[in-house]
Amino acid sequence: MPPMIDPALFDQLKTKIEEDTSIRKELDQILDELNQNVSYTQGVLSRIHSTPRSRYTTLLSQVEGGINKEIEMVGRLSEFASQYPYYKYNHKWTRMVQDAISTVILCAWLGGMSTDSKPGEVGRLLKLEDIGQIFNVPVNLKDRDAFHITIEEYLLGLIAVIDDLSRLAVNSVTLGDNAMAVQISGFIKDLHAGFQVLNLKNDVLRKRVDSIKYAVKKVEDVVYDLSLRNLIPQEGQ
Template identity: 75%
Template sequence: MATPLIDPELFSQLKTKIEADSLVKKDLDQIVDDLNQHVAYTQGVLSRIHSTPRSKYPELFVQIEDGIKKQIEAVAKLAVTASQHPYYKYNYKWTRTVQDSVSTVVLCAWLGGLGSETKPGAVGRLLTIEDIGEIYQVPVNLKDSDAFHITIEEYLLGLINIIDELSRLAMNSVTLGDNALAVQISGFIKDLHAGFQVLNLKNDILRKRVDSIKYAVKRVEDVVYDLSLRNLIPAKTE
Protein backbone atom coordinates (compact mmCIF):
# COMPACT_ATOMS: atom_id res chain seq x y z
CA MET A 1 0.00 0.00 0.00
CA ALA A 2 1.36 3.43 -1.00
CA THR A 3 2.42 5.80 1.73
CA PRO A 4 0.12 8.90 1.90
CA LEU A 5 1.79 12.06 0.65
CA ILE A 6 0.07 14.05 3.41
CA ASP A 7 -0.06 13.05 7.05
CA PRO A 8 -3.78 12.45 7.75
CA GLU A 9 -3.36 14.01 11.19
CA LEU A 10 -2.12 17.33 9.77
CA PHE A 11 -5.50 18.95 9.29
CA SER A 12 -6.85 17.53 12.53
CA GLN A 13 -3.99 19.23 14.35
CA LEU A 14 -4.61 22.48 12.49
CA LYS A 15 -8.31 22.28 13.36
CA THR A 16 -7.44 21.93 17.04
CA LYS A 17 -5.13 24.96 16.90
CA ILE A 18 -7.74 27.08 15.09
CA GLU A 19 -10.38 26.20 17.67
CA ALA A 20 -8.01 27.05 20.53
CA ASP A 21 -7.17 30.38 18.85
CA SER A 22 -10.88 31.15 18.45
CA LEU A 23 -11.47 30.55 22.16
CA VAL A 24 -8.64 32.94 23.07
CA LYS A 25 -10.06 35.62 20.78
CA LYS A 26 -13.54 35.12 22.24
CA ASP A 27 -12.25 35.54 25.80
CA LEU A 28 -10.32 38.67 24.85
CA ASP A 29 -13.30 40.12 22.97
CA GLN A 30 -15.51 39.76 26.03
CA ILE A 31 -13.01 41.54 28.27
CA VAL A 32 -12.34 44.31 25.74
CA ASP A 33 -16.09 44.81 25.22
CA ASP A 34 -16.46 45.23 28.98
CA LEU A 35 -13.59 47.73 29.06
CA ASN A 36 -15.13 49.59 26.12
CA GLN A 37 -18.38 50.04 28.02
CA HIS A 38 -16.60 51.55 31.02
CA VAL A 39 -14.52 53.82 28.77
CA ALA A 40 -17.66 55.02 26.98
CA TYR A 41 -19.34 55.78 30.32
CA THR A 42 -16.32 57.73 31.55
CA GLN A 43 -16.04 59.66 28.30
CA GLY A 44 -19.73 60.53 28.57
CA VAL A 45 -19.30 62.00 32.04
CA LEU A 46 -16.11 63.79 31.00
CA SER A 47 -17.97 65.45 28.13
CA ARG A 48 -19.96 67.39 30.72
CA ILE A 49 -16.90 69.52 31.49
CA HIS A 50 -17.86 71.61 28.47
CA SER A 51 -20.96 72.90 30.23
CA THR A 52 -19.74 72.78 33.84
CA PRO A 53 -17.92 75.59 35.70
CA ARG A 54 -14.61 74.57 37.26
CA SER A 55 -16.03 75.05 40.75
CA LYS A 56 -18.37 72.13 40.01
CA TYR A 57 -15.70 69.75 38.70
CA PRO A 58 -15.38 67.85 42.01
CA GLU A 59 -18.97 66.67 41.60
CA LEU A 60 -18.08 65.24 38.19
CA PHE A 61 -14.88 63.65 39.49
CA VAL A 62 -16.90 61.32 41.72
CA GLN A 63 -18.58 59.78 38.67
CA ILE A 64 -15.51 59.98 36.44
CA GLU A 65 -13.31 58.23 39.00
CA ASP A 66 -15.95 55.54 39.49
CA GLY A 67 -15.79 54.85 35.75
CA ILE A 68 -11.98 54.83 35.84
CA LYS A 69 -12.02 52.37 38.76
CA LYS A 70 -14.09 49.96 36.64
CA GLN A 71 -11.70 50.47 33.72
CA ILE A 72 -8.80 49.53 35.97
CA GLU A 73 -10.60 46.35 37.03
CA ALA A 74 -11.26 45.44 33.38
CA VAL A 75 -7.62 46.09 32.45
CA ALA A 76 -6.53 43.81 35.30
CA LYS A 77 -8.64 40.99 33.81
CA LEU A 78 -7.25 41.75 30.37
CA ALA A 79 -3.69 41.63 31.69
CA VAL A 80 -4.22 38.17 33.22
CA THR A 81 -5.68 36.68 30.03
CA ALA A 82 -3.44 38.48 27.53
CA SER A 83 -0.25 37.59 29.41
CA GLN A 84 -0.88 33.89 28.72
CA HIS A 85 -0.38 34.42 25.01
CA PRO A 86 2.09 36.08 22.60
CA TYR A 87 1.59 39.85 23.12
CA TYR A 88 1.84 41.02 19.52
CA LYS A 89 -0.41 38.25 18.22
CA TYR A 90 -3.48 39.71 19.92
CA ASN A 91 -2.69 43.27 21.00
CA TYR A 92 -4.56 44.70 18.00
CA LYS A 93 -7.75 43.70 19.81
CA TRP A 94 -7.25 46.02 22.78
CA THR A 95 -4.74 48.71 21.82
CA ARG A 96 -7.31 51.30 20.64
CA THR A 97 -9.48 50.76 23.72
CA VAL A 98 -6.44 51.06 26.00
CA GLN A 99 -5.50 54.36 24.30
CA ASP A 100 -9.00 55.70 24.95
CA SER A 101 -8.87 54.49 28.54
CA VAL A 102 -5.50 56.15 29.11
CA SER A 103 -6.85 59.41 27.68
CA THR A 104 -9.72 59.46 30.21
CA VAL A 105 -7.24 58.99 33.07
CA VAL A 106 -4.85 61.65 31.76
CA LEU A 107 -7.65 64.15 31.16
CA CYS A 108 -9.23 63.57 34.57
CA ALA A 109 -5.89 64.12 36.31
CA TRP A 110 -5.12 67.23 34.23
CA LEU A 111 -8.48 68.72 35.20
CA GLY A 112 -7.65 68.23 38.89
CA GLY A 113 -9.08 64.80 39.65
CA LEU A 114 -7.57 61.45 40.69
CA GLY A 115 -6.27 62.56 44.06
CA SER A 116 -4.63 65.73 42.85
CA GLU A 117 -2.90 67.52 45.69
CA THR A 118 -3.94 70.86 44.25
CA LYS A 119 -7.17 72.56 45.20
CA PRO A 120 -10.37 71.26 43.55
CA GLY A 121 -10.72 72.50 40.00
CA ALA A 122 -7.02 73.37 39.67
CA VAL A 123 -5.62 72.14 36.37
CA GLY A 124 -2.28 71.25 34.86
CA ARG A 125 -1.12 67.91 36.29
CA LEU A 126 0.22 65.73 33.46
CA LEU A 127 0.60 62.04 34.28
CA THR A 128 3.74 60.28 33.07
CA ILE A 129 3.66 56.80 31.57
CA GLU A 130 5.03 55.54 34.90
CA ASP A 131 2.09 57.18 36.68
CA ILE A 132 -0.24 55.39 34.27
CA GLY A 133 1.39 52.06 35.08
CA GLU A 134 0.94 52.67 38.81
CA ILE A 135 -2.72 53.62 38.39
CA TYR A 136 -3.53 50.53 36.32
CA GLN A 137 -1.09 48.34 38.26
CA VAL A 138 0.38 46.94 35.03
CA PRO A 139 3.86 47.11 33.47
CA VAL A 140 4.69 49.80 30.91
CA ASN A 141 6.99 49.70 27.90
CA LEU A 142 8.15 46.07 28.20
CA LYS A 143 10.56 45.08 25.45
CA ASP A 144 11.53 41.46 26.11
CA SER A 145 8.38 39.92 27.50
CA ASP A 146 5.02 38.72 26.21
CA ALA A 147 3.30 39.97 29.36
CA PHE A 148 0.53 42.51 28.94
CA HIS A 149 1.77 46.09 29.21
CA ILE A 150 0.95 49.64 28.18
CA THR A 151 3.22 50.80 25.38
CA ILE A 152 4.77 54.22 24.87
CA GLU A 153 2.73 54.51 21.65
CA GLU A 154 -0.52 53.89 23.54
CA TYR A 155 0.45 56.51 26.11
CA LEU A 156 1.36 59.09 23.45
CA LEU A 157 -1.80 58.46 21.45
CA GLY A 158 -3.75 58.84 24.70
CA LEU A 159 -2.15 62.27 25.14
CA ILE A 160 -3.05 63.26 21.59
CA ASN A 161 -6.64 62.15 22.20
CA ILE A 162 -7.11 64.77 24.93
CA ILE A 163 -5.80 67.65 22.82
CA ASP A 164 -8.94 67.95 20.69
CA GLU A 165 -11.04 67.71 23.84
CA LEU A 166 -9.03 70.49 25.49
CA SER A 167 -9.14 72.73 22.41
CA ARG A 168 -12.93 72.43 22.49
CA LEU A 169 -12.92 73.09 26.24
CA ALA A 170 -10.89 76.27 25.69
CA MET A 171 -13.66 77.70 23.54
CA ASN A 172 -16.44 76.55 25.86
CA SER A 173 -14.66 77.84 28.95
CA VAL A 174 -14.78 81.36 27.48
CA THR A 175 -18.54 80.95 27.09
CA LEU A 176 -18.66 80.02 30.78
CA GLY A 177 -16.63 83.12 31.66
CA ASP A 178 -13.48 81.18 32.59
CA ASN A 179 -10.95 82.98 30.38
CA ALA A 180 -8.05 81.86 32.57
CA LEU A 181 -8.74 78.21 31.71
CA ALA A 182 -8.53 78.97 27.99
CA VAL A 183 -5.12 80.56 28.52
CA GLN A 184 -3.91 77.58 30.59
CA ILE A 185 -5.09 75.14 27.94
CA SER A 186 -3.31 77.14 25.24
CA GLY A 187 -0.03 77.01 27.12
CA PHE A 188 -0.39 73.31 27.86
CA ILE A 189 -1.14 72.09 24.35
CA LYS A 190 1.59 74.31 22.89
CA ASP A 191 4.05 72.71 25.32
CA LEU A 192 2.77 69.26 24.35
CA HIS A 193 3.14 70.07 20.67
CA ALA A 194 6.70 71.27 21.26
CA GLY A 195 7.43 68.07 23.18
CA PHE A 196 6.18 65.88 20.36
CA GLN A 197 8.46 67.72 17.93
CA VAL A 198 11.45 66.49 19.93
CA LEU A 199 10.49 62.85 19.42
CA ASN A 200 11.90 60.92 16.48
CA LEU A 201 8.70 59.09 15.68
CA LYS A 202 8.86 55.93 13.55
CA ASN A 203 5.20 54.97 13.97
CA ASP A 204 3.20 56.19 10.95
CA ILE A 205 -0.05 56.53 12.91
CA LEU A 206 1.70 58.58 15.59
CA ARG A 207 3.34 60.85 13.00
CA LYS A 208 0.01 61.56 11.32
CA ARG A 209 -1.74 62.22 14.63
CA VAL A 210 1.05 64.53 15.79
CA ASP A 211 0.74 66.50 12.55
CA SER A 212 -2.90 67.18 13.43
CA ILE A 213 -2.00 68.80 16.77
CA LYS A 214 -1.00 72.04 15.07
CA TYR A 215 -4.62 72.65 14.06
CA ALA A 216 -5.80 72.35 17.67
CA VAL A 217 -2.99 74.68 18.76
CA LYS A 218 -4.06 77.22 16.14
CA ARG A 219 -7.72 77.08 17.23
CA VAL A 220 -6.84 77.77 20.86
CA GLU A 221 -4.32 80.48 19.93
CA ASP A 222 -7.12 82.23 18.04
CA VAL A 223 -9.31 82.10 21.15
CA VAL A 224 -6.56 83.55 23.35
CA TYR A 225 -5.66 86.17 20.76
CA ASP A 226 -9.27 87.33 20.66
CA LEU A 227 -9.32 87.55 24.45
CA SER A 228 -6.10 89.58 24.46
CA LEU A 229 -7.49 92.03 21.91
CA ARG A 230 -10.42 92.67 24.21
CA ASN A 231 -8.20 92.83 27.35
CA LEU A 232 -10.04 89.88 28.87
CA ILE A 233 -7.02 87.82 29.95
CA PRO A 234 -6.65 87.74 33.76
CA ALA A 235 -3.40 89.36 34.86
CA LYS A 236 -2.13 86.27 36.73
CA THR A 237 -2.34 84.13 33.56
CA GLU A 238 -0.79 86.56 31.11
Protein backbone atom coordinates in the same frame (compact mmCIF):
# COMPACT_ATOMS: atom_id res chain seq x y z
CA MET B 1 4.62 5.09 0.31
CA PRO B 2 3.74 7.58 3.05
CA PRO B 3 0.61 9.63 2.51
CA MET B 4 0.87 13.17 1.17
CA ILE B 5 -0.44 14.62 4.40
CA ASP B 6 0.06 12.97 7.74
CA PRO B 7 -3.39 12.90 9.43
CA ALA B 8 -1.78 14.11 12.67
CA LEU B 9 -0.64 17.25 10.87
CA PHE B 10 -4.21 18.18 10.05
CA ASP B 11 -5.40 17.56 13.59
CA GLN B 12 -2.63 19.68 15.08
CA LEU B 13 -3.36 22.63 12.85
CA LYS B 14 -7.09 22.33 13.36
CA THR B 15 -6.61 22.38 17.11
CA LYS B 16 -4.35 25.42 16.84
CA ILE B 17 -6.85 27.37 14.78
CA GLU B 18 -9.71 26.42 17.10
CA GLU B 19 -7.70 27.51 20.11
CA ASP B 20 -7.00 30.83 18.47
CA THR B 21 -10.67 31.34 17.67
CA SER B 22 -11.76 30.64 21.23
CA ILE B 23 -9.11 33.02 22.60
CA ARG B 24 -10.47 35.74 20.35
CA LYS B 25 -14.01 35.04 21.47
CA GLU B 26 -13.10 35.31 25.11
CA LEU B 27 -11.14 38.48 24.45
CA ASP B 28 -14.14 39.99 22.70
CA GLN B 29 -16.22 39.45 25.81
CA ILE B 30 -13.73 41.21 28.04
CA LEU B 31 -13.29 44.02 25.54
CA ASP B 32 -17.04 44.47 25.23
CA GLU B 33 -17.24 45.17 28.92
CA LEU B 34 -14.18 47.43 28.88
CA ASN B 35 -15.71 49.31 25.99
CA GLN B 36 -18.84 49.98 28.02
CA ASN B 37 -16.80 51.34 30.91
CA VAL B 38 -14.71 53.55 28.67
CA SER B 39 -17.72 54.90 26.79
CA TYR B 40 -19.49 55.69 30.05
CA THR B 41 -16.45 57.49 31.45
CA GLN B 42 -15.97 59.43 28.24
CA GLY B 43 -19.63 60.39 28.39
CA VAL B 44 -19.37 61.73 31.94
CA LEU B 45 -16.15 63.54 31.04
CA SER B 46 -17.83 65.30 28.14
CA ARG B 47 -19.80 67.25 30.74
CA ILE B 48 -16.71 69.33 31.50
CA HIS B 49 -17.60 71.38 28.45
CA SER B 50 -20.69 72.65 30.23
CA THR B 51 -19.54 72.55 33.84
CA PRO B 52 -17.97 75.57 35.56
CA ARG B 53 -14.73 74.94 37.38
CA SER B 54 -16.37 75.33 40.78
CA ARG B 55 -18.33 72.15 40.22
CA TYR B 56 -15.43 70.06 38.95
CA THR B 57 -15.01 68.21 42.23
CA THR B 58 -18.40 66.53 42.00
CA LEU B 59 -18.02 65.82 38.30
CA LEU B 60 -14.54 64.42 38.64
CA SER B 61 -15.48 62.08 41.45
CA GLN B 62 -18.11 60.66 39.13
CA VAL B 63 -15.47 60.31 36.41
CA GLU B 64 -13.18 58.57 38.86
CA GLY B 65 -15.96 56.09 39.54
CA GLY B 66 -15.95 55.22 35.83
CA ILE B 67 -12.18 55.07 35.78
CA ASN B 68 -12.17 52.59 38.64
CA LYS B 69 -14.32 50.29 36.54
CA GLU B 70 -11.91 50.75 33.63
CA ILE B 71 -9.01 49.84 35.90
CA GLU B 72 -10.82 46.71 36.98
CA MET B 73 -11.47 45.61 33.40
CA VAL B 74 -7.95 46.41 32.24
CA GLY B 75 -6.79 44.22 35.11
CA ARG B 76 -8.92 41.36 33.82
CA LEU B 77 -7.72 41.97 30.28
CA SER B 78 -4.13 41.99 31.48
CA GLU B 79 -4.55 38.73 33.32
CA PHE B 80 -6.12 37.01 30.32
CA ALA B 81 -3.95 38.49 27.59
CA SER B 82 -0.69 37.84 29.40
CA GLN B 83 -1.13 34.13 28.72
CA TYR B 84 -0.61 34.73 25.01
CA PRO B 85 1.87 36.57 22.79
CA TYR B 86 1.12 40.23 23.45
CA TYR B 87 1.38 41.56 19.93
CA LYS B 88 -0.63 38.74 18.44
CA TYR B 89 -3.84 40.17 19.85
CA ASN B 90 -2.82 43.70 20.81
CA HIS B 91 -4.62 45.23 17.82
CA LYS B 92 -7.93 44.11 19.28
CA TRP B 93 -7.72 46.31 22.34
CA THR B 94 -5.22 49.03 21.57
CA ARG B 95 -7.87 51.62 20.59
CA MET B 96 -9.86 50.92 23.70
CA VAL B 97 -6.83 51.14 25.94
CA GLN B 98 -5.89 54.44 24.30
CA ASP B 99 -9.35 55.79 25.07
CA ALA B 100 -9.11 54.59 28.66
CA ILE B 101 -5.73 56.29 29.01
CA SER B 102 -7.24 59.49 27.63
CA THR B 103 -9.95 59.55 30.27
CA VAL B 104 -7.37 59.15 33.02
CA ILE B 105 -5.01 61.81 31.64
CA LEU B 106 -7.85 64.29 31.15
CA CYS B 107 -9.35 63.62 34.56
CA ALA B 108 -5.98 64.18 36.21
CA TRP B 109 -5.29 67.31 34.20
CA LEU B 110 -8.56 68.77 35.41
CA GLY B 111 -7.53 68.14 38.99
CA GLY B 112 -8.79 64.62 39.60
CA MET B 113 -6.94 61.38 40.34
CA SER B 114 -5.31 62.83 43.42
CA THR B 115 -3.24 60.55 45.61
CA ASP B 116 -1.63 61.11 48.99
CA SER B 117 1.72 61.90 47.44
CA LYS B 118 0.40 63.84 44.47
CA PRO B 119 -2.57 66.09 45.21
CA GLY B 120 -4.81 66.84 42.29
CA GLU B 121 -4.38 70.19 40.61
CA VAL B 122 -5.43 71.65 37.29
CA GLY B 123 -2.69 71.26 34.73
CA ARG B 124 -1.06 68.11 36.04
CA LEU B 125 0.17 65.78 33.29
CA LEU B 126 0.35 62.09 34.08
CA LYS B 127 3.34 60.37 32.54
CA LEU B 128 3.42 56.88 31.11
CA GLU B 129 4.73 55.49 34.40
CA ASP B 130 1.87 57.16 36.32
CA ILE B 131 -0.62 55.59 33.94
CA GLY B 132 0.94 52.19 34.52
CA GLN B 133 0.66 52.66 38.29
CA ILE B 134 -2.97 53.72 38.05
CA PHE B 135 -3.95 50.75 35.90
CA ASN B 136 -1.60 48.53 37.85
CA VAL B 137 0.03 47.11 34.73
CA PRO B 138 3.60 47.34 33.37
CA VAL B 139 4.48 49.93 30.74
CA ASN B 140 6.80 49.72 27.74
CA LEU B 141 7.63 46.12 28.54
CA LYS B 142 10.62 44.73 26.71
CA ASP B 143 12.16 41.90 28.68
CA ARG B 144 9.15 39.60 28.78
CA ASP B 145 6.03 38.93 26.79
CA ALA B 146 3.03 40.05 28.83
CA PHE B 147 0.28 42.62 28.83
CA HIS B 148 1.43 46.23 29.19
CA ILE B 149 0.73 49.75 28.02
CA THR B 150 2.88 50.81 25.10
CA ILE B 151 4.48 54.17 24.44
CA GLU B 152 2.38 54.55 21.32
CA GLU B 153 -0.81 53.97 23.25
CA TYR B 154 0.17 56.62 25.77
CA LEU B 155 1.06 59.16 23.09
CA LEU B 156 -2.10 58.51 21.09
CA GLY B 157 -4.15 58.81 24.26
CA LEU B 158 -2.41 62.07 25.06
CA ILE B 159 -3.17 63.47 21.60
CA ALA B 160 -6.86 62.73 22.12
CA VAL B 161 -6.66 64.73 25.35
CA ILE B 162 -5.09 67.64 23.47
CA ASP B 163 -8.04 67.62 21.07
CA ASP B 164 -10.49 67.59 23.91
CA LEU B 165 -8.72 70.38 25.76
CA SER B 166 -8.73 72.59 22.67
CA ARG B 167 -12.48 72.22 22.68
CA LEU B 168 -12.58 72.96 26.39
CA ALA B 169 -10.66 76.19 25.78
CA VAL B 170 -13.55 77.47 23.69
CA ASN B 171 -16.20 76.31 26.13
CA SER B 172 -14.42 77.60 29.22
CA VAL B 173 -14.51 81.09 27.71
CA THR B 174 -18.21 80.67 27.18
CA LEU B 175 -18.50 79.76 30.87
CA GLY B 176 -16.51 82.87 31.79
CA ASP B 177 -13.33 81.00 32.82
CA ASN B 178 -10.80 82.83 30.67
CA ALA B 179 -7.89 81.72 32.83
CA MET B 180 -8.65 78.13 31.88
CA ALA B 181 -8.36 78.92 28.19
CA VAL B 182 -4.99 80.60 28.74
CA GLN B 183 -3.71 77.68 30.78
CA ILE B 184 -4.83 75.19 28.15
CA SER B 185 -3.10 77.23 25.49
CA GLY B 186 0.19 77.10 27.38
CA PHE B 187 -0.14 73.38 28.02
CA ILE B 188 -0.93 72.47 24.44
CA LYS B 189 1.90 74.58 23.09
CA ASP B 190 4.33 72.90 25.46
CA LEU B 191 3.19 69.45 24.40
CA HIS B 192 3.33 70.45 20.76
CA ALA B 193 6.96 71.41 21.27
CA GLY B 194 7.49 68.11 23.03
CA PHE B 195 6.04 66.07 20.19
CA GLN B 196 8.36 67.83 17.79
CA VAL B 197 11.27 66.29 19.63
CA LEU B 198 10.22 62.88 18.31
CA ASN B 199 11.52 61.30 15.11
CA LEU B 200 8.40 59.90 13.56
CA LYS B 201 7.95 57.46 10.72
CA ASN B 202 5.07 57.42 8.34
CA ASP B 203 2.57 55.68 10.55
CA VAL B 204 -0.55 56.25 12.61
CA LEU B 205 1.34 58.14 15.27
CA ARG B 206 2.77 60.52 12.70
CA LYS B 207 -0.69 61.25 11.36
CA ARG B 208 -2.12 61.97 14.77
CA VAL B 209 0.85 64.09 15.83
CA ASP B 210 0.39 66.14 12.68
CA SER B 211 -3.12 66.95 13.84
CA ILE B 212 -1.88 68.65 17.02
CA LYS B 213 -1.15 71.84 15.12
CA TYR B 214 -4.86 72.34 14.52
CA ALA B 215 -5.49 72.18 18.25
CA VAL B 216 -2.68 74.69 18.75
CA LYS B 217 -4.23 76.99 16.21
CA LYS B 218 -7.66 76.64 17.75
CA VAL B 219 -6.52 77.66 21.23
CA GLU B 220 -4.28 80.38 19.89
CA ASP B 221 -7.26 81.91 18.17
CA VAL B 222 -9.16 81.84 21.45
CA VAL B 223 -6.30 83.47 23.31
CA TYR B 224 -5.94 86.03 20.54
CA ASP B 225 -9.62 86.92 20.84
CA LEU B 226 -9.24 87.32 24.59
CA SER B 227 -6.09 89.40 24.42
CA LEU B 228 -7.56 91.64 21.73
CA ARG B 229 -10.28 92.54 24.17
CA ASN B 230 -8.01 92.69 27.19
CA LEU B 231 -9.81 89.75 28.74
CA ILE B 232 -6.76 87.80 29.78
CA PRO B 233 -6.56 87.68 33.55
CA GLN B 234 -3.31 89.12 34.90
CA GLU B 235 -0.95 87.10 37.05
CA GLY B 236 -1.86 87.05 40.72
CA GLN B 237 -5.50 87.95 40.26
